[in-house]
Amino acid sequence: MPDGVVIVGGGQAGFQAAASLRAEGYQEPITLIGDEPHPPYQRPPLSKAFVLGKQNQDQILLRPETYYRDHQIRWIPGERTMAIETCEHRVRLRGGAAIPYDSLVLALGARNRTLPLPGVAYLRTLAEAIEIKQRLEQANDVVIIGGGFIGLEIAASARTLGKSVTVVEVLPRLMARVVAPVVSDFFYRAHVSRGVEVLLNTRVREIRGGDAVLEDGSRRHGDLVVVGVGIVPNTELAAEAGLPVANGICVDEWLRTADERIYAIGDCAVYPSAYARSRVRLESVQNAVDQAVAVAKAIAGKGAPYRAVPWFWSDQFDLRLQMAGLPAGHDQMVVRGEPESGKFSVFYFRQGRLCAVDSVNRPADHLAARKLIASGAPVNPQQAADESFSLKIS
């Protein structure tokens, strides 16, 4: 009897791999092993609708628990995978059981980068979101360490709940790793104008007596201090099995590791992107879902090199930030629309070719950008900046 596919990791990528295998007509056994107790759920709402109380635990499940049984997906919750025994083609669980595979999909995700500060909260899992939600209900003053997507989304939620909020960012601008300076400046003003205190170029030295102590000695009281300073990919399982790892589990454009039976997808995988000059590791729903679909097709015998255009989003207050493509290596930037109007996009060019677009409350620009970047259709900086020039391609 065939052993089928074993998927390690019950996040969005792992779930999607299982669901897409069945959608592709794959008939062999599928085992989905997750280390959390809940059925696979969506992470994006955790920092927004979930902590705001607009969506509950059941509402963020990717599928109801019955889905797995109905689709003959063997779902193993709350179980840690300890080892991949590559020669025997099986994984070893903490409880000692061995599960054999014909193909293995590593959707191991990532974990929060931590800081040596006592009593702080982090947000990655549903359990952590439940804790933050409960602590927010009691809190008046909230300190957020880290001015990236997660930090700013939590800041916006906490402020919406009427809390006094301070964001502390070590770099000179917000979301510096991922957006253009004009977008950082826009979001700085947006948060400040809604009553969030934003401290740039600032580091938290220690937590003392419920206060975050800054490097200059000043203090901010935090009934709740949340740290959002990035994530670390979970690569240990792969490394210990002898698979190449470099800030992620290395895969080729078919998302295969050095072992032809083993794939890696989502936050934990580093792959050669057609839209970058180097290997990339992307942390996004789009990347998790599209790579899962690609691997499912490959296992079902309908594979093709992975070529999806990366896209990302972040909702903060009533603002929607959307990003398409990868700006690394860009040498020119133009702005379409007026930042003062609250609706604008930034177009990045690399050697004259459009490589990425950041959009604020301009969904049509974002969609057009995805298509332009995917197709390689020519658009020049003058056209991109000219609002009378249509970006739509059919």
Added chain:
Amino acid sequence: MPKINYISHQGDHYEIDVPVGESVMEGAVRNGIDGIVAECGGSCLCATCHVYVDEKFLALLPPIDEAQDAMLDSTACERRSNSRLSCQIQVRPELDGLIVRMPEYQK
């Protein structure tokens, strides 16, 4: 509770009770109906919850906003005049009996 009728591309019919305030997309996903993918979870970002709304209910739906209009231009199956993203249809008592048809594929 309003009943929403989902009809698959193959013609399978599912009648589902969907609470007021939930979206037509959520009603499908929470009942495990294949044919609506909803990879972005209802944020109007992915166009994988595309449905064709039965003509006699169209007038009861809110107008298509800019974000949905842009997404509808990116559906995997053809956009028609009755195309909507089911995550953008909030169930109300008046929508009892709503019929939506799911396209052949969403991605």
